Each structure stands twice: as structure tokens, then as C-alpha cells.
Amino acid sequence: MSAPARRTYVVTGAGSGIGAAVADRLHARGDALVLVVRDDQRAVDLQDAYAGSTALVADLADPEALEQALASGLPTSVDGVVHAAGVVDLAPIGDIDLASWQQTLAVNVTAPMLLTRALLPALRAARGTAVMVNSSAGRRAHPDWASYAASKFALRALADALRAEEGGRGVRVSTVYPGRTATPMQALVHAQEGKEYDPDDWVSAATVADSVVHCLDLPAGATVPELVVQPAPR
Numbered sequence: 001m002s003a004p005a006r007r008t009y010v011v012t013g014a015g016s017g018i019g020a021a022v023a024d025r026l027h028a029r030g031d032a033l034v035l036v037v038r039d040d041q042r043a044v045d046l047q048d049a050y051a052g053s054t055a056l057v058a059d060l061a062d063p064e065a066l067e068q069a070l071a072s073g074l075p076t077s078v079d080g081v082v083h084a085a086g087v088v089d090l091a092p093i094g095d096i097d098l099a100s101w102q103q104t105l106a107v108n109v110t111a112p113m114l115l116t117r118a119l120l121p122a123l124r125a126a127r128g129t130a131v132m133v134n135s136s137a138g139r140r141a142h143p144d145w146a147s148y149a150a151s152k153f154a155l156r157a158l159a160d161a162l163r164a165e166e167g168g169r170g171v172r173v174s175t176v177y178p179g180r181t182a183t184p185m186q187a188l189v190h191a192q193e194g195k196e197y198d199p200d201d202w203v204s205a206a207t208v209a210d211s212v213v214h215c216l217d218l219p220a221g222a223t224v225p226e227l228v229v230q231p232a233p234r
């Protein structure tokens, strides 16, 4: 039996949490990784961690710089893109800081739009899969979560429109909605909520990564448009 073809995946947020767990999985089985990283130091860190990977340096909070960075040097064929980078900053609407709101929207939805747009020819060429790491906050907005939830509702809209536009060209689009997941972001959320953080209370990043990789690995002819992963009741 011949070895499966080496596939190429573009991953954001591979330096931490869910994105790192996805990159671990894909790298361990020999897939080629193109990692979108915020700066040169992060590029060095991640190229050390994932031998043979390529880094594309772009601050996802800066849409103009990202658009410029994506203007050249992208692969011509991509089997999948995983949009895992994200930020959160809790505040009631009365206290939302404009710069924080703009950063949340830029990283969580504008960057996935720009990156997906730039990768479309490569995704079409490979009949590839886009996976958006959304959130339970992308289905329901709770108090203090307006900016994050707005970004994730918008990310859902991006995914739904993309699926409808590109399905006929063979591009699959999956949205994964994790509940609270044990990552540095969740530790930060607990700090902002003034709560004690115990990672064992939440879904592991590896479990969410399994769901993401499941979407990437589906055989041609099948797709999972949406997948909800939540902590089990205890």
C-alpha cells in the first residue's frame, strides 16, 4: 500500500492552546505546515517546535499589514486552513474600550476573512477545507461577552457564506464551536471573571483539536458543516 500523500495546512494561532494542539497533530503525522505568526520571534519559536514548517509573519490585529503580507508567497495548493487564533476581552457594553473592540473584531473575524480570501485559489486547487474555530459565544451572547460574541457571530456568517459560495468548487467549510477549553485564553477569562481556574474543569485543547482534524480528514464527498464540543456535565 502506498503512503498517504503529504498534505499542506495553513494554521493560525499555532503558538498556544487549540491551534498548538492542531499543529501538534498535523506535524506528528508528517503534514506540511504554514504557520501564520504575529512576529519574527514567534516565527523562530514555531519553526523550532515544528521542524520543516514555514512561517508567514503578520499581526492579525492589523488588517492592512495582514493584507500586504498575504499579497505574495502563499502556497498554490492548500488542503486546509485552520483559523484558530483569537482574542477575548470581557467588559459590559458600557465599559467597552474602542481599541479592544476593534482588536477583537480584527483578529477574530477580519483576519479569517482576509486569509481565506487570499487562500481561495489554493483551496480550490486542492478541494481543501476551511475550519473556523468559533465558540459557544458564537451561538449565544452573554453579559460582558458582547465584543467576543459579536466577532464569533460574524465568524459564523463568514463560514456560512463561504460554504454556500464555494461548495460547488469543492471547498468544504466547517465551524467548530468549542465550549470552555483549558488553554491560556481560558485562564485569562477566569482572571477577568475573578474566578479560580482549574484546567481539569474544562475540555482539553487536544480534544478540540481532534474535532478540527476530524473535519479536515473527512473523505471526499462528506462534510461536517458545524460541530459543537462542550464540557460534559459532572
Ligand SMILES: NC(=O)c1ccc[n+]([C@@H]2O[C@H](COP(=O)([O-])OP(=O)(O)OC[C@H]3O[C@@H](n4cnc5c(N)ncnc54)[C@H](OP(=O)(O)O)[C@@H]3O)[C@@H](O)[C@H]2O)c1
Pocket (backbone or CB within 6 Å): 012, 013, 014, 015, 016, 017, 018, 019, 036, 037, 038, 042, 058, 059, 060, 061, 062, 083, 084, 085, 086, 087, 107, 133, 134, 135, 136, 177, 178, 179, 180, 181, 182, 183, 184, 185, 186
Ligand atoms: N479557550 C477557550 O475556552 C475557547 C473556547 C471557545 C473558543 N475558543 C477559540 O479557540 C481559538 C483558540 O483559542 P485558545 O483558547 O487556544 O487561545 P490562546 O491559547 O490564547 O491562543 C490564541 C492564539 O492566537 C494567537 N493570536 C492572538 N492574537 C494574535 C495576533 N494579533 N496576531 C497573530 N496571532 C495572534 C496567539 O498568538 P501568540 O501565540 O503569538 O500569542 C495564540 O497562538 C480562538 O479562536 C478562541 O476564540 C477558545
